Amino acid sequence: MRLNPFGGSRRTQQADAVVTGAGSGIGRAFALELARRGGRVVCSDIDADRARETAELVSGAGGKAFDTVCDVSSLEQVAALADIAEEWFGKPPDVVINNAGIGRGGELVGETSLQEWHQVLDVNLWGVIHGCHVFAPRLRAARHGSIVNVASAAAFGSAPRMAAYNVSKAGVLALSETLAAELSGTGVTVTALCPTVVRTNILDGVEFGDANLQNWADRLLRWTGRPPAAIARTTLDAVDHGQLYVVPQVEAKLIWQSKRLLPEPYTRATGLLERLVR
Template sequence: MDIFGVGSSRRSRSADAVITGAGSGIGAAFAVELARRGGRIVCSDIDEPAAHKTAQQIAAGGGKAVALACDVTRVEEVYRLAEEAQSWFCGPPTLVINNAGVGAGGAFIGDTELADWNWVLNINLWGPIHGCHVFTPILREAGRPAGIINVASAAAFGAIPGMAAYNVSKAGVLSLSETLAAELAGTGVNVTVLCPTFVKTNIVDAGRISTHATHLADQLMRWTGFSAQRVAQMCLDTNDRGRLYCMPQPDARIVWGIKRLTPTVFTRAAGLTTRITN
């Protein structure tokens, strides 16, 4: 028995999956990979044309997908998403991926606008909260093997200065996922939290990030970033194995280990490094 889950399964095969933020990036990669594994996919995004583009890509490859608009900051829209998904599946989903998110950074606490705090937390934290609140009872009461994946970040535990709102939002998703995994232990619903470092997506362009931070992030994505497809594949396999944490890149696992072993040293080093690079 795996101490991090309920044993090995193949939940990602022939899944009935609901994915938020499926119009681009990791969300689109999850959708395409799940369709490749024989699943039926509800591609949800606040940008409905982008969701349609992903669904059309899946259909062009012979897969089954539908696009639905959803603003994850509005719980009534998430309830509607659940209703429409169950109608399309003719039953409950077997996999829910709370992926919708935005990037933000470049200013220290006190300088970051409170409007940016609200914007980031409403999407990055309240989005997964709404998704888990609405879909967890549905999956639990269905009484069959299922999965929930929440997309966080290595920023959840590697709190780099200048990214407070983003760090806090992702730390909240990590804690949400750990709590949910404990509450669902033994039910057959596996919870996985995805904590990557840099993934080659458009999150920098779509976020509220300073020019300096954008340039640095672009460089790091180019040098060390994994493709969204690779990250999605690794995360689905992790959920299949019943494991809670998915840290695709070696640097994420290194940061996780250092932070847990020497938290004070890590925090001071992060602060000093930021001052030097700025």
């Protein structure tokens, strides 16, 4: 591990890393960027073919990768993932990226089905809880490592018609902050990634239930979506600097500051804007 001017090791240089949801989007971008930094990567995804594709891309980029299937909503599968990774690396991982997630939205609270609530929370929130529950004790015992939890600007943006997704990501942010406090001084760092729109397939198959909202979502993805590779680089650089929060886009920073400085006006304005869009 190389030293940096902030003290300690460059955690993402030549790191042994585990990435969930590595089959596409930000997860795949993380795997490839870690490989470019000389690391070995366990690429896990619920889709075996996509996990394998990512591992092949990592190998093609000169890195070393192992692909495996993991449904993060299952504690047993996440625990098995940790065992597989530790066996392959010969030690606990240096970096764990809890990235797997799904996108949902379009309906009001009370209209969103409870089935959808459970589905979103099982993957987006419980998946990260499982990852932290399983990996944090191992990294704490090793007194070394980093955990990256992929949240979203939705964690604090609280846009209407996205309640299940917002709640799941707010939970991820709260968990990350709590875990960072608990791990302070142990040699293990926590980073929470909170982007806005990223050009991934997270919205594939998502029906917003309203043509105007669907059009706005498509336009946001096309006009403001940032490439996942850029998000991955920015986040891993932040991990090297020991940052807790990564709010990578200008619009995300504006939402972050507005919500903290003017919480009630922000909330009212968000509601009015949603009605205008519809």
